[in-house]
Amino acid sequence: MLLRAIAGDFGDIPDFAIFADTGCEPSYVYDYIEWLKKEVAPFEIVTVTAGDLLQDTIEYINGKRNRVAQLPLRTMSGLLPRQCTYDYKIRQCANILDRSEILECGSE
Secondary structure, three states, X not given: OHHHHHOOOOOOOOOOXXXXXXXXXXXXXXXXXXXXXXXXXXXXXXXXXXXXXXXXXXXXXXXXXXXOOOOOOEEOOEEOOOOXXXXXXXXXXXXXXXXXXXXXXXXX
16 A cells, blocks of 8 residues: 555655554564565655563563553454554554654744
């Protein structure tokens, strides 16, 4: 989708893209992001992170953290509610977008 956006297929061309890293994505995701960064250079792909979701979960299990985002776990009755998408992706993207608006307003 980023390649199409940069090509102008969706109208306005974005100023930058955001990769919200949970810290424990499969290696092929990191390989793809590195390939994509080279493919779209000098277009900026900003990486944001709230930490390592897997490590945070292990620390919670071991009593070293008071809270951890719920993972998208499946049970026999379905998918348990999850919080990790908000904590590790949406909130991080919102923070960088808020900062970019501040920077944009300051440059006028």
